[in-house]
Amino acid sequence: MTAPAGPLLNFVHVPKTAGTTFLSILRNNYPADRTFAIDGMDPGASLRRLEEMDPGARARLVLLMGHWSILGERFFPGRPITRIVFLRNPLSHFLSMYHFIRGNPRHLQHEDARRMDLGEFLAFRKGMNLDNIQTRNLAGIATNMVAGSIDFSVEGDRWLERAAREVDASRYVFVTEEFDAALRILRHDGLLRDIRYRELMVSVGKSGVEVAPDLREAILAGNRFDAILYERARARYLDGLAAYPPEVKRPPGWAARLREALGIRGG
Numbered sequence: 707m708t709a710p711a712g713p714l715l716n717f718v719h720v721p722k723t724a725g726t727t728f729l730s731i732l733r734n735n736y737p738a739d740r741t742f743a744i745d746g747m748d749p750g751a752s753l754r755r756l757e758e759m760d761p762g763a764r765a766r767l768v769l770l771m772g773h774w775s776i777l778g779e780r781f782f783p784g785r786p787i788t789r790i791v792f793l794r795n796p797l798s799h800f801l802s803m804y805h806f807i808r809g810n811p812r813h814l815q816h817e818d819a820r821r822m823d824l825g826e827f828l829a830f831r832k833g834m835n836l837d838n839i840q841t842r843n844l845a846g847i848a849t850n851m852v853a854g855s856i857d858f859s860v861e862g863d864r865w866l867e868r869a870a871r872e873v874d875a876s877r878y879v880f881v882t883e884e885f886d887a888a889l890r891i892l893r894h895d896g897l898l899r900d901i902r903y904r905e906l907m908v909s910v911g912k913s914g915v916e917v918a919p920d921l922r923e924a925i926l927a928g929n930r931f932d933a934i935l936y937e938r939a940r941a942r943y944l945d946g947l948a949a950y951p952p953e954v955k956r957p958p959g960w961a962a963r964l965r966e967a968l969g970i971r972g973g
Contacts, residue, residue: 749773
């Protein structure tokens, strides 16, 4: 029997939370031969491969990452796991998802989504049980590609509780809107050395487009479990941020740049 190795870093990639950019940063910081990446197009096959891996090779891994990587933790019994999770404001998350699917011909919903406006897309995702996709991903019950079988209007509270437990069990909980601060925290704690990156915008269009107030409310209501989970994650992030020095919370020179932008001299 192979003895458990040191701590395993697990990045749980929730779709459309800047995960593609973060994956590229992790690849720049960790050796490829000691990394196991879950294939987002077929996470089930990746998890089977991880389960069947030689125990010695699995013990050598230092990084697990990708969609549904949370389900791979069970293959590392007795080994300490440092989990990283990003969550995103549910409105901007939904808009980003809409543009991503419409602009990605490889996505299984592309042909449908490209003919839909936002309201139609909202109903379409609900009909496929792919609403509240951040909660579903952390609960380990849905990918972003294939229709789910769990109706959140009936069972949403149950799965929100499970996703919330996973947030609470994660060592690092970040929000996408504070992406750069998250990188500085991880560098400060010794998990990253190089935090330079090129922003990988894998979606087409911008999530910050203007949305009519009634549609905005409908999107938030339709993804209310994600909204609850996001607020929990944001509160957790802000609580943890207090322990870090100012240069981690804000980039060097931020105050001077703000004064310059506001036209304030001196001080």
